[in-house]
Amino acid sequence: xxxxxxxxxxxxxxxxxxxxxxxxxxxxxxxxxxxxxxxxxxxxxxxxxxxxxxxxxxxxxxxxxxxxxxxxxxxxxxxxxxxxxxxxxxxxxxxxxxxxxxxxxxxxxxxxxxxxxxxxxxxxxxxxxxxxxxxxxxxxxxxxxxxxxxxxxxxxxxxxxxxxxxxxxxxxxxxxxxxxxxxxxxxxxxxxxxxxxxxxxxxxxxxxxxxxxxxxxxxxxxxxxxxxxxxxxxxxxxxxxxxxxxxxxxxxxxxxxxxxxxxxxxxxxxxxxxxxxxxxx
Amino acid sequence: xxxxxxxxxxxxxxxxxxxxxxxxxxxxxxxxxxxxxxxxxxxxxxxxxxxxxxxxxxxxxxxxxxxxxxxxxxxxxxxxxxxxxxxxxxxxxxxxxxxxxxxxxxxxxxxxxxxxxxxxxxxxxxxxxxxxxxxxxxxxxxxxxxxxxxxxxxxxxxxxxxxxxxxxxxxxxxxxxxxxxxxxxxxxxxxxxxxxxxxxxxxxxxxxxxxxxxxxxxxxxxxxxxxxxxxxxxxxxxxxxxxxxxxxxxxxxxxxxxxxxxxxxxxxxxxxxxxxxxxxxxxxxxxxxxxxxxxxxxxxxxxxxxxxxxxxxxxxxxxxxxxxx
Numbered sequence: 001x002x003x004x005x006x007x008x009x010x011x012x013x014x015x016x017x018x019x020x021x022x023x024x025x026x027x028x029x030x031x032x033x034x035x036x037x038x039x040x041x042x043x044x045x046x047x048x049x050x051x052x053x054x055x056x057x058x059x060x061x062x063x064x065x066x067x068x069x070x071x072x073x074x075x076x077x078x079x080x081x082x083x084x085x086x087x088x089x090x091x092x093x094x095x096x097x098x099x100x101x102x103x104x105x106x107x108x109x110x111x112x113x114x115x116x117x118x119x120x121x122x123x124x125x126x127x128x129x130x131x132x133x134x135x136x137x138x139x140x141x142x143x144x145x146x147x148x149x150x151x152x153x154x155x156x157x158x159x160x161x162x163x164x165x166x167x168x169x170x171x172x173x174x175x176x177x178x179x180x181x182x183x184x185x186x187x188x189x190x191x192x193x194x195x196x197x198x199x200x201x202x203x204x205x206x207x208x209x210x211x212x213x214x215x216x217x218x219x220x221x222x223x224x225x226x227x228x229x230x231x232x233x234x235x236x237x238x239x240x241x242x243x244x245x246x247x248x249x250x251x252x253x254x255x256x257x258x259x260x261x262x263x264x265x266x267x268x269x270x271x272x273x274x275x276x277x278x279x280x281x
Numbered sequence: 282x283x284x285x286x287x288x289x290x291x292x293x294x295x296x297x298x299x300x301x302x303x304x305x306x307x308x309x310x311x312x313x314x315x316x317x318x319x320x321x322x323x324x325x326x327x328x329x330x331x332x333x334x335x336x337x338x339x340x341x342x343x344x345x346x347x348x349x350x351x352x353x354x355x356x357x358x359x360x361x362x363x364x365x366x367x368x369x370x371x372x373x374x375x376x377x378x379x380x381x382x383x384x385x386x387x388x389x390x391x392x393x394x395x396x397x398x399x400x401x402x403x404x405x406x407x408x409x410x411x412x413x414x415x416x417x418x419x420x421x422x423x424x425x426x427x428x429x430x431x432x433x434x435x436x437x438x439x440x441x442x443x444x445x446x447x448x449x450x451x452x453x454x455x456x457x458x459x460x461x462x463x464x465x466x467x468x469x470x471x472x473x474x475x476x477x478x479x480x481x482x483x484x485x486x487x488x489x490x491x492x493x494x495x496x497x498x499x500x501x502x503x504x505x506x507x508x509x510x511x512x513x514x515x516x517x518x519x520x521x522x523x524x525x526x527x528x529x530x531x532x533x534x535x536x537x538x539x540x541x542x543x544x545x546x547x548x549x550x551x552x553x554x555x556x557x558x559x560x561x562x563x564x565x566x567x568x569x570x571x572x573x574x575x576x577x578x579x580x581x582x583x584x585x586x587x588x589x590x591x592x593x594x595x596x597x598x599x600x601x602x603x604x605x606x
Binding site: 001002003004005006009012013016017019020021024027079080083084086087088089090091095097099101104105107108109110113114116117121123124126127155158159218219222226229243246247252256259260 | 329432
């Protein structure tokens with residue numbers, strides 16, 4: 001009877017998750033040449049991917065993105081969650097709802113709003129330049145565009161992570177705070193000695209999701225590409241690269257290989273973070 | 282980023298042993314206890330609000346609200362107003378209603394078509410995803426059937442697989458099946474939400490006591506009838522949470538329709554706005570920035586409204602998913 005209830009989920013899951021993974025593995029073992037058609041090439045595609053400078057360029061870029069954006073975003077989210085949970089804010093419900101709000105905004109709309117605001121034509125950057133007679137660096141220039149994307153992603157997900165932390169903080173037994181107060185522990189001490197250890201698993205989970213998200217970076221660069229065609233190349237991130245290989249270049253076999261390599265890398269790093277995060281306790 | 286998964290800050294693989302009665306009591310007790318707290322003197326557990334902390338946290342608030350304010354302000358401007366006036370204040374003349382009218386009628390009302398497509402994808406995709414997650418989560422939580430552990434392990438493992446890694450092979454598969462460029466190509470992959478399943482499993486384990494199901498069986502109630510009359514009402518708060526997060530994910534989906542749909546008649550709103558932007562940036566294309574901005578506002582208003590109206594549900598649903606250590 002259990003299968004009767006779980007069956008529909010499992011069947012669709014097989015179709016949209018397991019079958020594509022199997023198909024991708026199959027595709028990655030072949031090559032489609034103009035002359036000679038499709039032929040089995042073993043692991044050649046993997047060798048090609050691992051030595052492909054365009055793949056490495058994108059991977060390095062998302063690595064850098066990950067090292068800077070994820071700590072900044074999680075730091076802000078943690079601060080907001082602790083501030084709301086401390087009960088020392090005026091209007092804490094408003095804070096909670098307003099900070100979470102951007103999560104409901106589609107990546108397309110978020111990228112368009114920020115992209116326009118970054119613009120010098122009718123954006124805020126243009127306004128500031130006109131008002132003060134200065135020339136601010138263009139956020140959509142090749143050297144700054146990654147940071148500008150980081151800002152968009154931070155904006156989109158800071159509230160979501162805040163909510164994860166806040167939900168975890170809410171179930172910390174209040175009696176612990178009482179005991180700490182009796183012992184004369186200050187607020188900062190309560191945060192470091194009680195609250196942070198208590199929500200460690202939420203911190204680990206949020207970190208893992210942010211890492212997976214960073215490795216998958218696609219929507220924001222894909223949309224901003226129209227606003228900054230020179231700054232965002234077709235190999236900007238591994239996913240943008242996979243997309244252009246597959247849909248502009250028709251190199252489906254190689255695209256599947258790059259996607260698998262990225263998937264394996266992501267899983268390894270997510271797993272390592274989980275092991276490390278859990279061991280510390 | 283494509284991580285649009287509802288998470289419940291799952292701390293461990295085992296659900297917390299809280300009863301639904303206790304959580305409803307806690308939820309309904311919040312307002313009364315708040316009122317009571319006001320009368321109590323300020324203590325370490327009930328501290329006095331702090332102005333400096335509110336100001337610093339206010340910076341985060343400004344950050345999250347600023348782009349939304351920019352969007353609202355600029356949805357009142359026409360093309361000239363956009364270029365001539367300061368971005369965070371209104372132009373001399375307001376074109377708000379005019380902008381909405383032109384957005385809805387531009388190009389034979391294609392925006393309305395995109396809106397209806399989005400509604401179709403959300404209803405079928407998010408609705409279906411919720412049904413599958415509720416049934417599956419209920420099965421995992423209350424039945425001990427062969428392969429149960431395997432189902433759970435495989436589904437959780439799949440969460441770590443980047444969604445975009447599946448995109449190319451899924452596209453090729455659907456292309457062979459003749460499904461690309463049809464609504465099915467967007468709806469079918471939207472039906473699976475591993476996190477919806479996880480959340481429902483945790484929630485069902487807490488909310489549906491096995492003794493209750495046993496009692497129903499002894500009374501001769503069939504499994505389906507037991508599910509609909511006893512389990513489903515208890516699962517409601519979790520169901521609404523999963524529905525809400527699936528709706529956001531489908532409403533906001535960009536990558537999946539981008540690869541699956543080439544025909545603008547089947548675009549959802551997100552792809553449509555992207556197409557208008559591409560047109561506006563192309564030399565010789567009609568610059569419709571005012572329509573893109575108004576269209577963006579119209580795209581987020583329904584989903585933000587749903588979120589605000591159902592606040593109580595997603596907040597309690599997420600809280601139920603987080604686990605005591």
